[in-house]
Amino acid sequence: MKAIVNGNLYTPDQVLARGTVLIEDEWITGVGSADALTVPPEAEVIDAEGMAVVPGFIDLHLHGLRGHDAMGPDLAQVIRELPAFGVTTFLATTLTLPREETLAALQAMADVLDWPPSGAQGVGIHLEGPFLSPTRQGMATPDWFEPLTWDSFQAFQQAARGHIRLVTFAPEVGEAMACIPHLTGAGVLAAIGHSSATFEQVAQAVQLGLCHASHTFNAMRPLHHREPGVVGAVMYFDQIVAQLIADGVHIHPAVMAILLRVKGVERVALVSDAAPLAGLPDGEYEWEHKPVFVRDGACRLADGTLASAHALLDAGVRNLVELVGLPLEQALVPATRIAAEVLGLRKGRLAPGYDADIVLLDGDLRPVLTLVRGETVFETEE
Ligand SMILES: [Zn+2]
Numbered sequence: 001m002k003a004i005v006n007g008n009l010y011t012p013d014q015v016l017a018r019g020t021v022l023i024e025d026e027w028i029t030g031v032g033s034a035d036a037l038t039v040p041p042e043a044e045v046i047d048a049e050g051m052a053v054v055p056g057f058i059d060l061h062l063h064g065l066r067g068h069d070a071m072g073p074d075l076a077q078v079i080r081e082l083p084a085f086g087v088t089t090f091l092a093t094t095l096t097l098p099r100e101e102t103l104a105a106l107q108a109m110a111d112v113l114d115w116p117p118s119g120a121q122g123v124g125i126h127l128e129g130p131f132l133s134p135t136r137q138g139m140a141t142p143d144w145f146e147p148l149t150w151d152s153f154q155a156f157q158q159a160a161r162g163h164i165r166l167v168t169f170a171p172e173v174g175e176a177m178a179c180i181p182h183l184t185g186a187g188v189l190a191a192i193g194h195s196s197a198t199f200e201q202v203a204q205a206v207q208l209g210l211c212h213a214s215h216t217f218n219a220m221r222p223l224h225h226r227e228p229g230v231v232g233a234v235m236y237f238d239q240i241v242a243q244l245i246a247d248g249v250h251i252h253p254a255v256m257a258i259l260l261r262v263k264g265v266e267r268v269a270l271v272s273d274a275a276p277l278a279g280l281p282d283g284e285y286e287w288e289h290k291p292v293f294v295r296d297g298a299c300r301l302a303d304g305t306l307a308s309a310h311a312l313l314d315a316g317v318r319n320l321v322e323l324v325g326l327p328l329e330q331a332l333v334p335a336t337r338i339a340a341e342v343l344g345l346r347k348g349r350l351a352p353g354y355d356a357d358i359v360l361l362d363g364d365l366r367p368v369l370t371l372v373r374g375e376t377v378f379e380t381e382e
Pocket of ligand 1: 128138194214215
């Protein structure tokens with residue numbers, strides 16, 4: 001048994017000053033004020049010394065970090081290193097490669113997910129590509145794109161041994177629209193992304209079960225006042241949870257604020273979209289068989305196209321506080337509880353019965369200690 005005492009608890013729906021969290025095995029068994037909860041004498045006590053105690057961050061869109069690519073066997077190292085950024089749960093995200101390479105990578109990812117090392121919990125795969133629109137390629141290579149068909153998806157899912165939980169695709173390409181009920185029927189979340197769909201097409205997709213949008217604003221038809229496009233539809237339909245990259249590079253803080261006001265924190269999932277080059281020093285690297293340049297906190301192709309993000313999810317939470325002006329308890333909601341609800345997990349809250357995925361944040365909101373299912377998987381030196 002463990003007890004975290006003397007922390008400011010962000011459940012995140014409530015803030016409890018100087019509260020106590022009790023942990024037994026993998027679960028939270030008690031959350032309350034110091035007066036209300038008795039710490040059993042046998043408990044291992046962690047003194048939070050007035051720091052913020054928050055649910056672990058959940059990242060639905062992460063390609064890797066520090067030179068490690070989540071799309072392949074290096075996923076094991078991604079799992080080990082993520083807790084340093086407060087991330088306790090994530091979807092390992094792919095990008096578009098030639099089909100045979102993708103199938104081999106999915107098998108390697110499934111091997112890691114079935115026998116994971118200690119670290120953050122990889123709860124599945126987010127397949128981003130190859131079912132994208134060549135008109136919104138972003139950093140991806142359209143030569144390797146294909147329209148979504150149910151047969152094709154099943155081949156990928158089989159290689160991944162059922163680990164694909166979310167698929168980002170362009171519903172307007174080929175017969176993709178007809179696949180949505182099959183995806184949702186199989187428990188796979190249907191997400192729009194890299195798409196030039198019209199508002200009407202998105203409306204049809206929502207009717208069929210579309211419920212999520214990848215990196216809102218990036219690589220999608222923008223809002224026009226006579227054609228609301230994908231961006232307008234994502235804002236309009238409550239059924240869609242909108243991913244938001246809050247690295248401060250992909251989206252202007254005012255636009256982040258607009259999305260959060262229109263959708264509310266309850267319908268936004270904060271994501272990093274971190275590249276395998278996230279956290280690396282400035283320089284030239286290779287990813288997806290192309291040179292990628294890290295400079296000034298961004299990853300870009302030679303032509304300036306953003307190639308995913310350099311920041312991890314902890315920076316996103318800090319940016320919602322510092323750039324958008326949200327109070328911490330609000331900023332935490334899209335980074336914890338909403339992402340957990342999207343995946344149907346008993347995570348993302350400090351509450352009895354929930355997984356003991358917990359992060360201690362210092363006064364600058366930097367992770368100091370990270371627990372995943374009750375186990376300490378990261379601790380700063382001091
Ligand atoms: Zn993308």
